[in-house]
Amino acid sequence: MVSSCLAKVVCSDVRHNFLLHYLAAIIALAVTPIIFGLSELNEKMAAQPLEIMSPIFGMLLMTPIFMPEQNESISDVVRSKKTSHILVCFLRLLCSLLLTIALVGILALYMRYNDSKVTARLFAGAIGGALALGSLGFFSSAVGDNAVIGYMVSASYLLMNMILREKLWIFDMFSFSEGKTEINSWLYLSALVLIVLALLFRKYIKSN
Amino acid sequence: MLFFKECKKILRSLSFWIFFVITALMFFTQYFNDGKFRASEYTGGYKIVENHEQIMNEAINTLMGEYTSNNYVCYPYGFYKAVSLKEKKKEKVEIYIQEMMGVDHNGIEDILESHLQEWLNTDHEGIEVYLESTSSDSIMDFFSQCPENRFDDLTVKSDLTYERFTEIMGEIDDILGGGSDFAVDALVFNYSRVDMTDEDSLKQYEAFIKYDRITYALARLFSDYMGIDLAFLPVFVSAVFVAADRRRRMSELVYSRSISSFKLVFTRYAALVVTMFIPIIVFMMIAFIQAKVVYSGEKMSMSAMFTLPTFWLLPNIMVATASGMLLTEVFSAGIAIAFQCVWAFRCLMSGSVALAGDIGKFDLICRHNSTFDRDIFMQCFNDFVFNRIFFMVISLLAVCIAAYVYDLKRGGKFNGFKLFGEGGLLRRKA
Amino acid sequence: MENSIVIKNMNKYYGKKQALFNIDLTIEKGMFGLLGRNGAGKTTLMKTLAALHKKKNGEITVCGIPIEKEKEIRTITGYLPQEFSMYPNMKTDEALDYLGALSGIPKEERKKRVEALLNKVNLTQHRHKKIKELSGGMKRRLGIAQALLHEPKVLIVDEPTAGLDPEERIRFRNLLCEVAEQRIVILSTHIVADIEASCEQLAIMDSGKILWKGSVSQLLEKAKGHIYTVNVEKQFMAQIKKEYIVTGILPQNEYNTVRIVSDAEPDLPNAVLSDPDLEGAYMYCLHSNGCEVKGGDE
Structure with a gap:
């Protein structure tokens, strides 16, 4: 019974609150072939479109999770209900995560179909970048209580990453484009930490 | 205040x-x-000398190389993108090449054939050559599979002016969708660079x-x-x-x-x-x-x-x-x-x-x-x-x-455009 | 105990700033009014009761359940914030359905209740309108519908009549009275007439403290002997306003008939002691608790 209610909530959220963001991410996927060459690339070259686009998908999809409740009275109404608001946000996050992985997957498959060398580790690395930048947007919008803040921080990080590259040390999202061949697990770890911190912040600090 | x-x-x-x-x-x-x-x-950087002859000749060699393999390296948005052209556009590029080199279609075929000969004469380990015929199409087919494909000694016709040359290059860059090696502002940088001397x-x-x-x-x-x-x-x-x-x-x-x-x-x-x-x-x-x-x-x-x-x-x-x-x-x-x-x-x-x-x-x-x-x-x-x-x-x-x-x-005369919803710009007509 | 809210010695802080001071209050079934000016702490108190804010110390039990058990508290309370709002792109009935799902009401049940409540608050013909297309009054009615959706034992409504036209306001008050027959309804307002028309019990708040609590008649009783009516020539109005708390001005031809609040008999020629109204009593209460009161300056 509880799960059917939650399913209803998440469905409605997707339809009314996040459709535009999902659409934006899909448009980003659709313009990828215009910006990048996607066929017949070796692993290092194939990393470029994947490692740049995946974080953008993550950023577009994970940043606006708290956006519908930016209006304080909406937030009050929703939080006054039995179902924990944090749980609802977490489910929205899961939807965004799944869609992010799906979009990166579609891009990777399309590239493979066009004879690019997209390996499993490259795919996993790209997902790591998507999670890291997405959760950075998620975290900063949670703390700033404004999705714009989330986009500002994550877009700036993406730009800084393009400029600073390896100087970002373990937080570099473009390691495969630079010729490394190991999955940067720090990205996964930092994504996890940021997501947990954001949820804790919303639960304990923001609600006071 | x-x-x-x-x-x-x-x-x-x-x-x-x-x-x-x-x-x-x-x-x-x-x-x-x-x-x-x-x-x-x-x-120890480079410096740019605007040597028009050098620019034109180097550009035509690169262009022919990319043309024969029908694989053009472009960076339209700063990222690598390989462009290959369809028949019609390919013909357009060929016509421009003909104009710049002062040859006709047969001339291009000759160049391709001798290029193939030269390629065959040099040692290429592990690459098997299979050609149906020596028509320019099958030569180009062959080179499209072959990564090492360079021209070195082509020259443009002697009466080609630099103005006409940059015009053509601009056209070709447009055909390729921008960001190619032939973009006008990239020409000088790409083809007329020399290392700096200590004096420079x-x-x-x-x-x-x-x-x-x-x-x-x-x-x-x-x-x-x-x-x-x-x-x-x-x-x-x-x-x-x-x-x-x-x-x-x-x-x-x-x-x-x-x-x-x-x-x-x-x-x-x-x-x-x-x-x-x-x-x-x-x-x-x-x-x-x-x-x-x-x-x-x-x-x-x-x-x-x-x-x-x-x-x-x-x-x-x-x-x-x-x-x-x-x-x-x-x-x-x-x-x-x-x-x-x-x-x-x-x-x-x-x-x-x-x-x-x-x-x-x-x-x-x-x-x-x-x-x-x-x-x-x-x-x-x-x-x-x-x-x-x-x-x-x-x-x-x-x-x-x-x-x-x-x-x-x-004044309440306007409330912002909405893209969706009642009265929105993108609202489907019911 | 089972049917009342008990607040004992409760304090609440925003960071280092104390917002509520030693609140002691017992609220029984029926309509309870919280009266106070803007910024008196009414909203903070109500949000704390709805488990939206955490208290610093003290004790609150709602129908026997300690406030710390948030989930249970939220099951038995319905909350309507000051300016009710919902996701602007949702339709009216969808919003109710959504909020019902958040309350964990099963689908069939939800459908029935949404239907019934839309009917009750007169929104059935607007059910396919989007929230952003609703008028202020409609939104407020939708707000009360969503607060009642899970049939709560306690209903908390914050300034429900602010910004409504007189007709809407009366309709809304009547709706609340009807609802209050079976449950506790807490209503906050800075409009005295709202309390007068609907509440048996009330508390007056100022600067985060409860100044007074009791029934409406007790408040009137307390103010007895402190409300005067005076006829004042118009040129002396400024002086009167300076010296006394003016709660009402009725312009006549050459003079104004003015109601004033005063501790002792005012030093004015034709001052007549009169029966207190709730507005005057409220002003007297604020005044007698040392709050700076400025009446009639509107």
């Missing part, structure tokens, strides 16, 4: 401080880092000391780095600021005050631009002090570190702020941000290969990522001045429109 009240409001907003932190990061990791050491007298380096260094008086050169580098951030970051601050009125349900209260819309919108605009320029002034001072320390004892211009970056960077802040105000007022904060980010990103990534003197008349971001190359910068100085003034004017116009829209909203 309203102006100071608005400034205070901006200074208290989180988005402004994030703006501050990100610009500071840009400054310290990039400019400040580069500026720690004295510019060297021996740079010394000359360059002299120009740095004597004409640029150090700080002019450093100011260009400073502006180059900071301009990237300032082309998009202000849109966030201004969009948050404009949307805040709506979010805190202040609109009605503010609407009913007696102040004129133009005065209110322009005061806010001025407050945004001025507060966001404060951090930049601080960085200018730090940069100036650094220059004073690093080049102690040298004569330098005392004002250049402040005047040039102001003229260079202020339009960036003005444009991004204005688009944030206008688009947030008309549509929403999201659209304003998306627009500005895509514009700035496009501008940043589709710049030409040379980062020095990459200044067109209508580029939002002017690039000159070099302490030297004064002459390259001076070559496009007029464009640069035009560009900066153009953007200042454009942004002021945008703010005028924003004020007008604000006035309409105040």
Whole structure:
């Protein structure tokens, strides 16, 4: 019974609150072939479109999770209900995560179909970048209580990453484009930490 | 005074401080880092000699190579993209090649055949050659599978003028969708570069000391780095600021005050631009002090570190702020941000290969990522001045429109465009 | 205990700033009014009761359940914030359905209740309108519908009549009275007439403290002997306003008939002691607790 209610909530959220963001991410996927060459690339070259686009998908999809409740009275109404608001946000996050992985997957498959060398580790690395930048947007919008803040921080990080590259040390999202061949697990770890911190912040600090 | 009240409001907003932190990061990791050491007298870089014959011949060799394998390397948005052309466009390119080399279709076939022969004569380990015939199509088919394919000794016809040549190259670049090696502004950089001699380096260094008086050169580098951030970051601050009125349900209260819309919108605009320029002034001072320390004892211009970056960077802040105000007022904060980010990103990534003197008349971001190359910068100085003034004017116009829209909203005549929903622009007709 | 809210010695802080001071209050079934000016702490108290804010110390039990058990508290309370709002792109009935799902009501049940409540608050013909297309009054009615959706034992409504036109306001008050027959309804307002028309019990708040609590008649009793009516020539109005708390001005031809609050008999020629109205009593209460009161300055 509880799960059917939650399913209803998440469905409605997707339809009314996040459709535009999902659409934006899909448009980003659709313009990828215009910006990048996607066929017949070796692993290092194939990393470029994947490692740049995946974080953008993550950023577009994970940043606006708290956006519908930016209006304080909406937030009050929703939080006054039995179902924990944090749980609802977490489910929205899961939807965004799944869609992010799906979009990166579609891009990777399309590239493979066009004879690019997209390996499993490259795919996993790209997902790591998507999670890291997405959760950075998620975290900063949670703390700033404004999705714009989330986009500002994550877009700036993406730009800084393009400029600073390896100087970002373990937080570099473009390691495969630079010729490394190991999955940067720090990205996964930092994504996890940021997501947990954001949820804790919303639960304990923001609600006071 | 309203102006100071608005400034205070901006200074208290989180988005402004994030703006501050990100610009500071840009400054310290990039400019400040580069500026720690004295510019060297021996740079060992390259220099550009505009040798038209060399440019034309090198370009035709590259073009033929890419044409035979029908695989053109392009960077339309700053990222690698291999382009292969369909039959019709391929023919167009061939006609241009014929014109430049002064041969007909048979001539091209001859070139291809001898190219194949030459290729077969050299040793290529592990590659099996299988050809159906020696028609130009099957030769090209063969080369499209083969990575090593270079022409070295082709030349253009002797009476081809450089003007006609650049015209053709422009056409070919268009056919390829831009960002190819044949883009007009890339030609010189790609095909007419020679390594610098020690003498050249010394000359360059002299120009740095004597004409640029150090700080002019450093100011260009400073502006180059900071301009990237300032082309998009202000849109966030201004969009948050404009949307805040709506979010805190202040609109009605503010609407009913007696102040004129133009005065209110322009005061806010001025407050945004001025507060966001404060951090930049601080960085200018730090940069100036650094220059004073690093080049102690040298004569330098005392004002250049402040005047040039102001003229260079202020339009960036003005444009991004204005688009944030206008688009947030008309549509929403999201659209304003998306627009500005895509514009700035496009501008940043589709710049030409040379980062020095990459200044067109209508580029939002002017690039000159070099302490030297004064002459390259001076070559496009007029464009640069035009560009900066153009953007200042454009942004002021945008703010005028924003004020007008604000006035309409105040009178209740207009409530912003909606893309979806009742009366939305994209609403399906039931 | 089972049917009342008990607050004992409760304090609440926003950061270092204390917002509520030693609140002691017992609220029984029926309509309870919280009266106070803007910024008196009414909203903070109500949000704390709805488990949206955490208290610093003290004790609150709602129908026997300690406030710390948030989930249980939220099951039995319905909350309507000051300016009710919902995701602007949702339709009216969808919003109710959504909020019902958040309350964990099963689908069939939800459908029935949404239907019934839309009917009750007169929104059935607007059910396919989007939230952003509703008028202020409609939104408020939708707000009360969503607060009642899970049939709570306690209903908390914050300034429900602010910004409504007189007709809407009366309709809304009547709706609340009807609802209050079976449950506790706490209503906050800065409009005295709202309390007068609907509440048996009330508390007056100022600067985060409860100044007074009791029934409406007790409050009137307390103010007896402190409300005067005076006829004042128009040129002396400014002086009167300066010296006394003016709660009502009725302009006549050459003079105004003015109601004033005063501790002792005012030093005015034709001052007549009169029966207190609730507005005057409220002003007297604020005044007698040392709050700076400025009446008639509107």
